[in-house]
Amino acid sequence: MTDVRALSSDRFELGEGSRWVGDQVVLVDIPAGRLFGTPTPTGSGPQSLTLLAELDVPLAAVAPVRDAPGSWLAAAGTGFWLLEPAGVRELAGAEPVTGKEWRMNDAVADPAGRFWAGSMACDQSPKGGALYRFDPDGKVHTVLTGLTIANGPAITADGRTMFLSDTPLGLVQRFDVDPATGELSGRQDFVQLDKGEGSPDGLTVDADGFLWMACFGGSAVRRYRPDGQLDRIVPVPARQPTSVCLAGSQLVVTSGRGGLDQPGPDDGAVLVTDAPARGLPALAVRPPAS
Secondary structure, three states: OOOOEEOOOOOOOOEEEEEEEOOEEEEEEOOOOEEEEEEOOOOOOOOOOEEEEEOOOOEEEEEEEOOOOOOEEEEEOOEEEEEEOOEEEEEEEOOOOOOOOEEEEEEEEOOOOOEEEEEEEOOOOOOOEEEEEEOOOOOEEEEEEEEOEEEEEEEOOOOOEEEEEEHHHOEEEEEEEOOOOOOEEEEEEEEEOOOOOOEEEEEEEOOOOOEEEEEEOOOEEEEEOOOOOEEEEEEOOOOOEEEEEEEOOEEEEEEOOOOOOOOOOOOOOOEEEEOOOOOOOOOOEOOOOO
16 A cells, blocks of 8 residues: 555544545534535545535534435434535434433445434443434434444445444444344444554445444554454554545545644544555435435
8 A cells, every 4th residue: 555645734623424425535524513525536636625514513424315416414413414505404313322412423324225323422421322223214213222432334235234333342343234124133243452453433345345444543444354354454644543435446534633632743634545445435325205
């Protein structure tokens, strides 16, 4: 792999949710409630980020809406929002699993057009998070409880396997997904990081079925084989990588500066490098019911 470079001069408190959508990469700055886009990186030269949408609540992640260019379904605040060129509106709230202040976290669409989103208590209280599923009929289902920071849901191309991080526990688990109903089963541990390796944050699955993981606090991205064996480690010049996507053969990594007493020059940057793998475009959700 070639050198890792900063995509632009932007630095974020908590960049997240990188996704390859059509001819662009989108990502969010969670605390600012902002969605940005940039052309698919080519491997050379700096690029600019374009503001696509802005909310007055934390914006955790988005998925494109099928057959609706420029429209996004978002996990934001404590529920789900529709971001359209004409404006933004909240579609549905999610049932809280904690009495403390909380927010939605990372999210991803599956091949059936459902939208899966994690949550967390803002003070990162144990068991203050959950995994939710927003179905095309507009109903919100609480799928898993007892999580702390539900992060990086990633779905395989066939929609039959989900990976989910619980970041403070250093754990990534694997689930079987019923493609017809969205029901989860077969829960099992997939990767447990040791202290000093960072914490599993955002995830993505490449065209070969390998899992890529942003290691928050570990200054690295890791790639795992489908059997859970470590395949490679990609060091990055940011201490807190938060999400990862493969835009074609370009590895795109978001990061955050929040919580660092003395951020380095690339902390909070969007980072890019060549990758020995091919990415899968982000899946779209079905147009949500009004």
